[in-house]
Amino acid sequence: MRGWRGEGVAVADAGAWWRGTMQADLKDQVAFVTGASRGVGRHIALELGRSGCRLFLVGRDAAALERVRAEIVQRFGVPCLFEACDVVDDDAMQAALRRCAEELGGINILICGAGQNRRREITRVDVAVWDQVMKINLLHGVMHLTRFAVPYMIQNKARNQSSTVVYLGTFAIRDAVNPAYVGIEPYLASKAGVNAFASVMSNTLRPYDIKVSVLNFGLAATELGLRSGPLGTGDPNTLIQPEDVAAAVLYICRTAPTVAPLEITLIPNRPVVWQQQQRDAKL
Numbered sequence: 001m002r003g004w005r006g007e008g009v010a011v012a013d014a015g016a017w018w019r020g021t022m023q024a025d026l027k028d029q030v031a032f033v034t035g036a037s038r039g040v041g042r043h044i045a046l047e048l049g050r051s052g053c054r055l056f057l058v059g060r061d062a063a064a065l066e067r068v069r070a071e072i073v074q075r076f077g078v079p080c081l082f083e084a085c086d087v088v089d090d091d092a093m094q095a096a097l098r099r100c101a102e103e104l105g106g107i108n109i110l111i112c113g114a115g116q117n118r119r120r121e122i123t124r125v126d127v128a129v130w131d132q133v134m135k136i137n138l139l140h141g142v143m144h145l146t147r148f149a150v151p152y153m154i155q156n157k158a159r160n161q162s163s164t165v166v167y168l169g170t171f172a173i174r175d176a177v178n179p180a181y182v183g184i185e186p187y188l189a190s191k192a193g194v195n196a197f198a199s200v201m202s203n204t205l206r207p208y209d210i211k212v213s214v215l216n217f218g219l220a221a222t223e224l225g226l227r228s229g230p231l232g233t234g235d236p237n238t239l240i241q242p243e244d245v246a247a248a249v250l251y252i253c254r255t256a257p258t259v260a261p262l263e264i265t266l267i268p269n270r271p272v273v274w275q276q277q278q279r280d281a282k283l
């Protein structure tokens, strides 16, 4: 700590400072993860399971959720349940949260991972598509779900347990005037909303010892990321890996009570190679 502040302590002490900011153990904490059937959410669930968390998974694809559940139980031996439901269905989501709290013993970590992106041309887009993206990515999938989960998380303070909420945003909101984003307006709007909501909620929930973080990242090698590329399909090897996002979520969940990482941004570290361009070059 002193070394970090430049008080003449050897650089090696920075490691001690780093370790001191981390809570050692997520073992037996309960994590509720939406979007856990595939992509980034699946990797977040795997990493939380590796850390000893009890898990409750949500998505719409029951078969995919069962595969993730079985993998987590087989590899990490932690309790893991799932519910196949749509995050837009408030009744189903409230029932899922109740089941999680009753059967796994509470809710410590909420990961709002479910999200969709659909590219549509402005003169042809059906506004119902815009409504759906806003509902999944912001109104229901983030705002309503947080409202429903908070009463469970408030109880953790009395038990001397931590609570963390993590939203998944996008690096693209920093650069929204980029022509690459024409056609995905509601996606950008929803993620800008997620960032504003996270900032306000970090204050709203601080008295209850609930940390709120938003993880904004660039193109990641998932179904959504591979479909969303502004120049065709990005070579998956040149994009952020879902494991990288999961590692950042673990960092957020393990920070000490003295610190809240309100926003973390991840960008690809390699120049993105566009497979569409590669194909064109061969023609």
Ligand SMILES: NC(=O)c1ccc[n+]([C@@H]2O[C@H](COP(=O)([O-])OP(=O)(O)OC[C@H]3O[C@@H](n4cnc5c(N)ncnc54)[C@H](OP(=O)(O)O)[C@@H]3O)[C@@H](O)[C@H]2O)c1
Binding pocket: 034, 035, 036, 037, 038, 039, 040, 041, 058, 059, 060, 061, 062, 064, 085, 086, 087, 088, 112, 113, 114, 115, 116, 136, 168, 169, 170, 171, 216, 217, 218, 219, 220, 221, 222, 223, 224, 225, 226, 228
């Ligand atoms: N990949 C990227 O480049 C990137 C970049 C920045 C931010 N993000 C964000 O990261 C999050 C995860 O994206 P991803 O890349 O992992 O996408 P993905 O591979 O397409 O996975 C999306 C996940 O969301 C679930 N989902 C979608 N709509 C749902 C609904 N209505 N109800 C319940 N679950 C739903 C899907 O499950 P089912 O199909 O089983 O419902 C799936 O598990 C999203 O919020 C996305 O905006 C992604």
